[in-house]
Amino acid sequence: MAKKYNTLWTNVQTLVETPGPSGSEHIIRKKIRAEIEGFADEVRTDALGNLIARKGALKEGGKRIMISAHIDEIGLMVTHVDENGFARFMPIGGINPMTCTGGRVLFMNGTRGVIGIERLGKDEQPVPAKFYIDTGATSKADSKIGVGDVCGFDRPFLDLGKRLVAKSMDDRIAAAIAMEALKEVKRGVNELYFVFSVQEEVGLRGAITAAYGVDPEVGLAVDVTRTGDTPMGVKMEVALGSGPAIKVRDSSFIADPRVVNWMVAEAKAQKLPYQMEVLEAGGTDGAAIQRTRAGVPAGCLSIPCRYIHSPSEMVDRDDVENAVKLLVGLLEKPVCLE
Amino acid sequence: MAKLEDTTKFNPRLGKKELALLSRLCDAVSVSGDEQEVRAIVLEELRDYANVTKVDAMGNVLVRREGKDADRVRVMVAAHMDEVGFMIVNDEGDGVFEFCVIGGIDPRQLAGKPVWIGREHVPGVIGAKAIHLTTPEERTQALKEDQLRIDIGPGGAGKVKVGDRGTFATKLAVLGPSIRSKALDDRLGVYNLIQLVKNAPENVDLLAAFTVQEELGLRGAKIAAFAFDPEVGIAMDSTPANDLPNYDGFENTSHNTKLGGGPAIYLMDGATLGDRRLIQWLVNTAEAEKIPWQFRQPGMGGTDAGSIHKTRAGVPSVSVSVPQRYLHSPAGLIRIDDELNTLKLIHSALTRLDRSILNLQENN
Numbered sequence: 112m113a114k115k116y117n118t119l120w121t122n123v124q125t126l127v128e129t130p131g132p133s134g135s136e137h138i139i140r141k142k143i144r145a146e147i148e149g150f151a152d153e154v155r156t157d158a159l160g161n162l163i164a165r166k167g168a169l170k171e172g173g174k175r176i177m178i179s180a181h182i183d184e185i186g187l188m189v190t191h192v193d194e195n196g197f198a199r200f201m202p203i204g205g206i207n208p209m210t211c212t213g214g215r216v217l218f219m220n221g222t223r224g225v226i227g228i229e230r231l232g233k234d235e236q237p238v239p240a241k242f243y244i245d246t247g248a249t250s251k252a253d254s255k256i257g258v259g260d261v262c263g264f265d266r267p268f269l270d271l272g273k274r275l276v277a278k279s280m281d282d283r284i285a286a287a288i289a290m291e292a293l294k295e296v297k298r299g300v301n302e303l304y305f306v307f308s309v310q311e312e313v314g315l316r317g318a319i320t321a322a323y324g325v326d327p328e329v330g331l332a333v334d335v336t337r338t339g340d341t342p343m344g345v346k347m348e349v350a351l352g353s354g355p356a357i358k359v360r361d362s363s364f365i366a367d368p369r370v371v372n373w374m375v376a377e378a379k380a381q382k383l384p385y386q387m388e389v390l391e392a393g394g395t396d397g398a399a400i401q402r403t404r405a406g407v408p409a410g411c412l413s414i415p416c417r418y419i420h421s422p423s424e425m426v427d428r429d430d431v432e433n434a435v436k437l438l439v440g441l442l443e444k445p446v447c448l449e
Numbered sequence: 450m451a452k453l454e455d456t457t458k459f460n461p462r463l464g465k466k467e468l469a470l471l472s473r474l475c476d477a478v479s480v481s482g483d484e485q486e487v488r489a490i491v492l493e494e495l496r497d498y499a500n501v502t503k504v505d506a507m508g509n510v511l512v513r514r515e516g517k518d519a520d521r522v523r524v525m526v527a528a529h530m531d532e533v534g535f536m537i538v539n540d541e542g543d544g545v546f547e548f549c550v551i552g553g554i555d556p557r558q559l560a561g562k563p564v565w566i567g568r569e570h571v572p573g574v575i576g577a578k579a580i581h582l583t584t585p586e587e588r589t590q591a592l593k594e595d596q597l598r599i600d601i602g603p604g605g606a607g608k609v610k611v612g613d614r615g616t617f618a619t620k621l622a623v624l625g626p627s628i629r630s631k632a633l634d635d636r637l638g639v640y641n642l643i644q645l646v647k648n649a650p651e652n653v654d655l656l657a658a659f660t661v662q663e664e665l666g667l668r669g670a671k672i673a674a675f676a677f678d679p680e681v682g683i684a685m686d687s688t689p690a691n692d693l694p695n696y697d698g699f700e701n702t703s704h705n706t707k708l709g710g711g712p713a714i715y716l717m718d719g720a721t722l723g724d725r726r727l728i729q730w731l732v733n734t735a736e737a738e739k740i741p742w743q744f745r746q747p748g749m750g751g752t753d754a755g756s757i758h759k760t761r762a763g764v765p766s767v768s769v770s771v772p773q774r775y776l777h778s779p780a781g782l783i784r785i786d787d788e789l790n791t792l793k794l795i796h797s798a799l800t801r802l803d804r805s806i807l808n809l810q811e812n813n
Contacts, residue, residue: 125803131803134722134723134725136726157762157763158680158762158763158764158765158807159758159763159765161763167656188716189747190702190703190746190747190748191702191703191746193700193702194626194700200701200747201746201747201748203717203722240703258716258744258746258747259716259717259728259744259747309803310722313722316722316759317763318760319759320758320759320760320761320762320763321763323761323762324761324762324763385500387488420504
C-alpha cells in the first residue's frame with residue numbers, strides 16, 4: 112500500500128507542536144525525514160545533524176542550489192535544580208524575558224512545567240537569571256529534569272482562518288514550505304539540496320557546515336521576517352498578507368542583487384504578490400551560505416511573521432501558499448543571475 | 450619511530466618530574482599572539498613522540514600521533530597555549546610604559562600587581578597612587594588600563610619595547626591539595642595534551658592541537674581544525690568555579706562548577722552546543738571508571754570547540770575543563786585531583802572511542 116503523506120497544513124501543525132530547540136533537533140528531524148524520503152533521490156544527516164535531501168541531478172545549464180530552512184527553535188536549558196525542585200535555566204537563542212512569565216514549557220523527555228519569576232525590585236529588569244521553571248517537583252530528588260535538560264515553549268497550533276499562530280513558526284513554517292516545494296518541484300536541470308538546518312538560532316551554525324558540505328552555486332534561505340503592520344510597532348514595509356518577502360538585506364548579510372532580481376522576475380512571471388524586505392536587525396542561513404568556501408550568491412525568501420520569538424508567532428495563509436509557488440518556480444527552471 | 454609508553458597502565462600522577470613540567474608551562478609568559486615560550490616547551494617535550502609535528506602559519510603546534518588498530522577515529526584534541534595578559538603600547542621614558550590588556554581581565558585586578566614583561570621576564574609593577582594621596586571618592590573607582598602604567602625602572606631600559614607581552618608575575622605554588630598559578634587557563638590543558646600524546650591510545654589517531662589566540666576569539670583552533678579535518682573534536686580548557694557560599698545564605702544556583710567535583714563536561718556555552726553523543730560518551734566513561742565528574746552549568750563563554758565544530762562540513766565536538774577559582778587573575782586556584790581526573794577521563798574516553806558512537810544520531 113502506498114504511504115500516505117501529509118498536506119502542507121497538516122505538516123505545519125505537526126512541526127510547530129514538536130519540541131526541538133537548537134542542539135536537540137533529533138525528534139523533529141526524524142519526523143521531517145519520514146515525510147520527505149519518498150520524494151528525494153538521496154537523504155543524509157551530516158555531522159552536526161543537518162538533514163540534507165537531494166532531488167535531481169546536475170544537467171547542462173543547471174546549477175547546484177542549496178535551500179535552507181532551519182528546524183531548530185529557541186528554548187531553554189536547565190542550569191541548576193535547587194533543593195525545592197525549582198529549575199534555573201539559560202536561554203538557547205534569543206529569548207525575550209517579557210514573554211517568559213507564566214509561560215509553559217515542554218521538555219524533550221516529555222516533562223512539562225511553568226515559568227515563574229523572583230520578586231523584582233522597583234525598576235528592576237526581568238533578566239533570565241531571575242526566572243525559574245516549576246515542574247511540580249517538590250524536591251531535587253523528586254525532579255524529573257536535571258542540569259542539561261532542554262525545553263521549548265509549549266503552545267498548541269492555533270488556526271484563526273486567514274492567520275495562523277504557533278510557538279515556532281520561526282522557522283517551522285519555512286521547513287513546511289521547503290518540504291512542500293521538495294514534493295512538488297519537477298526534476299529539471301538543477302541539482303537541488305534541501306537542507307533542514309540545525310542550530311540557526313545560536314548563530315547559523317548548522318548552515319555553515321551544511322553549505323560547506325553541499326558546496327552550492329546558489330543559496331536560498333527560507334525564514335520568517337518581521338512586519339511593520341502592528342499598532343505603534345517598528346516602521347517597516349513588510350505586512351502580513353501582502354505576499355512572500357524577498358530579502359534585500361538584514362544585519363547578517365546583503366542578499367546578492369542577482370539573486371534578488373531572479374526572485375523578483377519569477378514572482379512577476381507567476382503574477383504572485385511579493386514585497387521587498389529590508390530588515391534592520393536579524394540574520395538567516397543566507398549569510399552562512401554566502402560566505403562558504405570561496406563565496407556563493409545567496410538570498411532569502413522570507414515569510415512575514417508577527418510576534419517573532421514569542422510563544423505566539425503569526426503568519427498569513429496566503430503568504431505561505433504563495434511562497435511555495437514562488438520557490439517551486441525558482442527551482443524548476445534554469446537559474447538566471449544577472 | 451616514536452617512543453611508546455605503556456598506555457594500558459596509564460594512571461596520571463603529579464610527581465616531581467610532572468610538577469616541574471607544569472611549573473615551566475605555567476610560569477612562561479605566553480600571551481595571545483606571542484606564544485613562543487610555551488611553543489618551545491611543547492616542541493621539546495614531544496620531539497620523540499610524534500609521527501608528524503608542524504608549526505602552522507599562525508603558530509599552532511599540530512602534532513599527529515597515529516594509532517595502530519584498524520579503522521581508527523581521527524580525534525582532534527585542542528588546548529590553547531596563550532593566556533590573557535598585557536601588551537606594551539608606548540614607551541614614556543624612564544622605564545615607564547603604557548600598556549593595553551590582551552584578552553579578558555577585570556580592570557579591578559590590575560593596580561598594584563607585579564608583572565613580567567617580554568621573553569626575558571623583565572620584572573615590573575603596575576603602579577598606582579598610594580592610599581595616602583587618594584580621596585575616598587577615588588578609592589571607589591577601579592583604575593582602568595589607560596590610567597595605569599607599567600614601571601620597570603630606568604635600569605630596565607632597552608630590555609622592553611613596544612609590542613612586548615607581559616603577564617602577572619606569579620610563580621606556580623603547590624598549596625596542599627591545590628595549585629595556585631597565573632596561567633592554569635590553559636597550561637593545564639597544554640600539560641594534559643602533552644601527556645596524552647606521550648601515552649596515546651592505539652585505537653585512535655590523536656591529532657593534538659596546541660593552539661594560539663584562543664583568548665581573542667578561538668582563532669588558532671579554526672585553522673588547526675581545518676588542517677586536521679578531524680571526525681571528533683575535544684577542547685581541554687579551564688572554567689571558573691564560583692562555588693563559595695552565597696553571602697545571603699540562599700542556595701548558590703550559579704556556581705558554574707565546583708572545586709573538587711571532578712572534570713567539568715560542557716553542555717552549552719556561548720560558542721558551542723556540546724554534541725550529545727560525545728557528552729554521553731564522557732559521562733559513561735567517568736561512571737565506568739569511577740572518575741568523579743560534573744556538568745559545567747550551561748552558560749556563556751567559549752572554548753576551542755566553538756571553532757572546531759563549525760569546521761568544513763562539521764565536527765561533533767565537546768569540551769572538558771578543569772574547574773578553577775579566580776580565573777584570569779594573578780592567582781587562579783585548582784585542586785590537583787580535578788586536574789589528574791580530567792587527564793584520566795579524557796585518556797580513558799579515548800581508549801573506548803569507536804565510530805559506533807557517531808552512528809547514534811537519530812537516537813540522541
